[in-house]
Every structure is written in C-alpha cells, then in structure tokens.
Amino acid sequence: MNFFVCDDSPSIRGMLSNIIEEEGFGMVVGEAEDETEVYASSLNAQNIDILLIDLLMPNRDGIETVREVAPFFHGKIIMISQVETKDLISEAYSLGVEHYITKPINRLEVVSILKKVGDYLLLEKSLQDIQKSLSILHANKQPFHFEKSLINKELAVISTAKNILLELGAIGKSGERDLLDLIEILNKFEKEGIREIPPLKDLYEMATKKRLPHPVSQSDMKKEIKASEQRIRRTIQQVLEHLASLGLTDYTNPTFEYYSTKLFDYSQIRMKMLELEGKTHTDTIYSRINIKKFIQALFMEAKR
DSSP states (O other): OEEEEEOSOHHHHHHHHHHHHHTTSOEEEEEESSGGGOOHHHHHHTTOSEEEEESOOSSSOHHHHHHHHTTTOSSEEEEEESOOOHHHHHHHHHTTOOEEEESSOOHHHHHHHHHHHHHHHHHHHHHHHHHHHHHHHTTTSSOOOOOTHHHHHHHHHHHHHHHHHHHTTOTTSTTHHHHHHHHHHHHHHHHTTOOSOOOHHHHHHHHHHHHOSSOOOHHHHHHHHHHHHHHHHHHHHHHHHHHHHHHHHOTTOHHHHHHHHHHSOHHHHHHHHHHHTTSOOOSSHHHHOOHHHHHHHHHHHHHO
C-alpha cells in the first residue's frame, strides 16, 4: 500500500514512516509539512491508499483539508493529533476519517489502526474486483450489483458503537479502542452463531492477540492484557461520571435517561451523582462496575 504523511513535525513524519515500512504495511511515497500541499488530485495520481494527516497545522487545520479532500480522494484518511476535543473528533469522523491516532505516537496503537484500515481497504478492493468480474459475466443481463452494504454491515456495528461512545464522552479516551475491539469480536461471534459472551479474561486475551503486531512472550501478553483491562475500567468510569454529570444538570437529559440504566445499575448512577455533589464518597464504586454488563449493553445498542 502507498501512504502519504502530512504533519508539520519532521520527527513525527519520520516516526510514522519507520513504523509503516518496518512493519511491512507498504511505502511512504509522499510527505508534506503543510496541509496546503495536500490535494485529492495529486493523492490519486500517486495512487495513495492511506493519508495520515495532522489535525492542527500552521496554515490550515486538518478538518478543513479533509472537508476538501475526502469527497474526491479514493483512499482512506487517518487523523493524527494530541487534541481530544469531542466536537473536533466527531466532525472528523462525520467527514469520513476512518480512525484517529493520538499523540504522543504509540507504536502499538499505530500498528493496530493501520492493520485495521489496511485490512478493510483490501477487503473493499477485493469486493470491487468481484463486482467488475460479475458485471462482465452479466453483460447481457441486468448488471449485478455487489452491495456495499456487505461491507457496511461488517463495519456498521463498530461505527455505531463509536458514535455511542462519542455521545457518552468516551471518544479519545485511552480505553475507547479497547472497547471497540471487544465489540468487533462480539460481532464476529454473533455472525458465527455464538450467542453467549465468553468470560472477560478470554475477551481481553483475544483482543490483545488481535492488536499486537507480532507474537510476544507470555509475560508481555499478561502485561498488555492487564493494561487493556485497566484502560477499559478507567473509560467506563469516565462514562459513569459523564452520565451522572448530565443527570445532575438535567434529570430529563435524553442521553442520561436512555443510557444510564442500560449501561449501569441505578444504584451506581445515584451513588456517583451523590459523590459529584459532595454528599458522599464511594471508594468501592470503581471496583463494583459490572464491565461485562456494560460491554454487552454497548454491543446490543450498537446493533440497533
């Protein structure tokens, strides 16, 4: 695959280029330190498959560039930034950005995201090739349309889960991608006819194996599984605080009303609201959160 990296930091461009080429994802065939140098026509002319672009740049921000480039660019776009403003991230996704890499650059995160986007791109190209072949075979009949919905169905649950997490204030948090990995695994299980959710430790291990670029030692695997679990716990705790804050501000807030008791027990929501009001202090609420219920509920909502 061909990559184009746009970032005003030479060190970031160099770091991303090294990761892309060392991990065997393809080649960086173009770079830019200024987003005014990024045009859909030139990207397509270079057969760029994936554009990595910084959100904040000196002359023109990444959102504006993506707004101009996305409708005409044939590849996929990944946003890079240390900014975690919910509104900006939401707008980036709405414009067609596939994923969001946070700064400082984490190699494992970059590898995981590039693998996901690359796999999807290859799947999309394969389906397009099938469509072309079938169109030739049916040249004298009504053209056969290989529905894009087949691809969309694969990604719809993940996209919806991402939107829900955005609404819950969890987009950009360290555990967001861990949660989306778990949702992706559950979605595949359901397609295979497996309805029962495996134990959390098994889910964590499957997600970690999927995310790590190379086989690792058992000790490193255990460390990463533990780190993933901690990231998920922190993110769920932040969702709990976000919902409780919404409830304190407006008890009829639709997000609070809809998600609070679906994702958590009412007693937890109430205790967190009292804690935020300074009326109580709950040291044990963090450990009592039912993570499995949260993940299952998030998955069920993402399927709607």
